[in-house]
Amino acid sequence: MAYLDRRDPGIRIDRIFRPSRFNALLKYFTLIVTGLLVSVIVSFIFVTLFTPAAAEITDRYLRPVFGDRRIVFLEKIFLGLSDDASKVIYHFKKPLAPQFTISADAGTSTSLDLRPIAPNPAFPALIGEGVWRSIPLAVFPNREVMARTFVRPDSSRSFAIVSLVKMDLSALAIGSVAGTVEPGGKAGKYGPGRVPKGIVQSGKLVAAFDGGFQYRDGAYGMIVGKTTYLPLKSGLGTVAGYSDGSVRIFEYTGKSLGNDATFVRQNGPMLIKDGNASVTNPDSQQVWGRVVGDGTSTWRSGIGITARGELVFAAGNNLSPQTLALALSAAGADNAIQLDINPHWVRFNIFNANGDGRYDSAPLSPDMQDGSREYLSGYQKDFFYIYKR
Numbered sequence: 001m002a003y004l005d006r007r008d009p010g011i012r013i014d015r016i017f018r019p020s021r022f023n024a025l026l027k028y029f030t031l032i033v034t035g036l037l038v039s040v041i042v043s044f045i046f047v048t049l050f051t052p053a054a055a056e057i058t059d060r061y062l063r064p065v066f067g068d069r070r071i072v073f074l075e076k077i078f079l080g081l082s083d084d085a086s087k088v089i090y091h092f093k094k095p096l097a098p099q100f101t102i103s104a105d106a107g108t109s110t111s112l113d114l115r116p117i118a119p120n121p122a123f124p125a126l127i128g129e130g131v132w133r134s135i136p137l138a139v140f141p142n143r144e145v146m147a148r149t150f151v152r153p154d155s156s157r158s159f160a161i162v163s164l165v166k167m168d169l170s171a172l173a174i175g176s177v178a179g180t181v182e183p184g185g186k187a188g189k190y191g192p193g194r195v196p197k198g199i200v201q202s203g204k205l206v207a208a209f210d211g212g213f214q215y216r217d218g219a220y221g222m223i224v225g226k227t228t229y230l231p232l233k234s235g236l237g238t239v240a241g242y243s244d245g246s247v248r249i250f251e252y253t254g255k256s257l258g259n260d261a262t263f264v265r266q267n268g269p270m271l272i273k274d275g276n277a278s279v280t281n282p283d284s285q286q287v288w289g290r291v292v293g294d295g296t297s298t299w300r301s302g303i304g305i306t307a308r309g310e311l312v313f314a315a316g317n318n319l320s321p322q323t324l325a326l327a328l329s330a331a332g333a334d335n336a337i338q339l340d341i342n343p344h345w346v347r348f349n350i351f352n353a354n355g356d357g358r359y360d361s362a363p364l365s366p367d368m369q370d371g372s373r374e375y376l377s378g379y380q381k382d383f384f385y386i387y388k389r
Contacts, residue, residue, distance in 0.1 A: 086318060090159040097126040098150050098161055101362040102135055102350050110134075110144035112168050113308055117330045122155035130330075132166065137206050138352040139388045145171040146206065146386075148364065153326035154318070160297065162316030162327035163364055165207075165348065169311055172206065173245050173389050175199070176224050176263035179381040182214045183222055184229030191229060193378040195385045200376065203353035204388040208375040209313055210301055210340040210347045211382035212267030220266040221252075222382060229382075237270040237337035239303060245389060249305045249335040265382070271302055271325040272336040279321045299343040300324045303384075304333025312336070315346050315368070345381065347371040 117130035128149070135146040145168040154160040178184055178191025199205050212220055221232035232238070238252040243260040251270050270278045301315040302324050312331045314324060321338060328336040340346055348364040349372045361372035375383060 086159050087157070090157075095123075095126065095152075095159045095161065097128050098163060098365050098367070100133075100148060100163070100365050102364075109142065110147070110168070111170060112144065112147055112166055112310060113306070113332060114147055114166070117149065117151055120152045120155060123152060123158045126150075126152075135165070135350060137350075138354075139204060139206065140171065143171065144168075149331075150316075151327050151330050153330065154297075154320075154323040157297070157318050157323075160316060160318040160323060162314050162319065162324070163348075164327065164331045165313040165364065166306075166331060167207075167311040167313070167386060169245060169247060169309055171389060172311075172386050174241050174247060174311065175385050175387065176211070176222075176241065176265055177379075177383055177385065178222060178224055178227070178229045179211075179379055179383070181380040183212065183220065183382060184215070186215045187219075187230060189227065189229040191224070191382065193374075193380065195375055199385065199387050200359075201357040202387075203355070203357070205351045205353070205359065205385060206388060207351060207386040208347075208349050208371065209315075209384055209386075210345055210371075211384060212265055212339055214381065218268065220268065221264065222266070223261070223264040225262065232264060232266060235269070236266040237268055238264060238266045239337060240264045246309065247305055247311055249303065249337055265384075267337050267339060269337075270335065271321065271338055272304060272329055272333055275329075275334045277322065277325045277329065279325055297323075298341055299346045300341045301339040301346045301348075302328050302336055303339055304328040304331065304336030306332040307334050308332075313348060315348060315364070317343070317367070340381075343367075344369055347383075349375060 114132035116132070119125035119129045130149055130151055132147040132149045134144045135148055137146060146165060148163060148165045150161050150163050152158060152161055175196070177193065177195065178189070180190055180193035184191065195205055195208065215230070219230055220236060221238075222229040223232070232252055234252055234254040236252055237249065239247065239249045240257055241247050241262045243262055251273060252266065257264060272278060297318040297320055299315070299317050300319040300321070301313070304312040304314070306312060310332070312328055312333045314327045314331065316324070316327065324338060325336065347369050349361050349370065350364065351359040351361045351372070353359050359372070359376070363370045371379065371383070375385065
C-alpha cells in the first residue's frame, strides 16, 4: 500500500484520489460553472429585452446592497459582452440605416446649415447616411427648424450608429428642468421634474432630451433660474442658456455668468473645445461615467453648439467618449459636452401639440427609451426641453 507521507500513515493517496470523490468534485464544479453561465446568459437576455426594468432594479435595489464598485464591474462585463456579440453578428450581417419614428422631406425654408456629412470611408454608405432630413413640427408648418441624420464615427464598429439632431435657435428656445431626485436631491434641492406648465399649455413644446449624470457620478453643478441645485465647479464643461435665447457651451473657470443666465448645467470635461476634440483621459470613470473605459462602449448622448449658433444633439449605441465627439464634430459642433450614458437614460422625444395642452409624442428612433410621459408628469432626473420662441 502506497502512502503520501510515511510519518503519517493515516493519509493515503488512494483515499484522496478515489474515482468517486474526484467525480463528485468534478460534478460540483461543472454545476457551479453551468449555473454561472446560465445566470450570465439569462441576465444578458433580460437586460437586453427589458432594459428599463433592468436599469430600475439595478439602481434601486442592487446598487445599495452590493455597492457601486461591484455593480460597475458587472456592468462593464455586460457591456463588453454586448459589444463583442455585436462585432461577431455584424461581421456577417450588414448594418441597416436607423428607422426614425418621424420623418419627412426638407421643409419649404430653413436657415440651418444642412450640408451633407461625408460617410465614414471605412464602410459602404447606408441609405440616407449623412443626409439631413426635416423633423416636421406642427407649430412650424412651412419652416424647417429641426433636422436629423445619422453617422457612423467609429471605423472599427460599423454598427455604432449616432443619430444627430440640428436645431435652429433663431426659432427655438431651450430650457432646463431639475429632476425630482437628481441631481440635487441629496443636497436637499428637489426639482419639479416636468416641463413648465405654461410651456405645455401654450402648445409650443417641440422636444425634450436627457440631461446629465446623477449626484453620485460627480455632483456636477446645476442652476435653473434663481435655484442652485448643486454649486458650479471650475474646469468642467458647462452648457448655459440666456434670456436672449442664446446658448453657450464652454469650460467654466469660476467667473460670474451674469444675471441673464436662465440655466446652467455641468457634466464632466469638454468633449470638444474651440473646434478641437479634448478627450484626454477616456478611461476615467470619474469624468466619463462609472461603466466606461477605453474598451467599454455604451449608449451615450451629447450636446454641442456650432459657430453659427445652431444646437446639435447626438445619441448612439456602442460609443466611447472619442466617437461621440467625432459625431458632434461631424455635425459642425465647435464646443460640446457629454450628457447621459446607457440605454435607459439616453432619450430624445419629439412633441407635436394636438390642443388643450396635449401632445402626440415619439422618441427619435424606436431604439430609444420613450420619456414623453415622464417629461410631462414628473421625472427623477434632469432634462432639457425645446420650445417655439
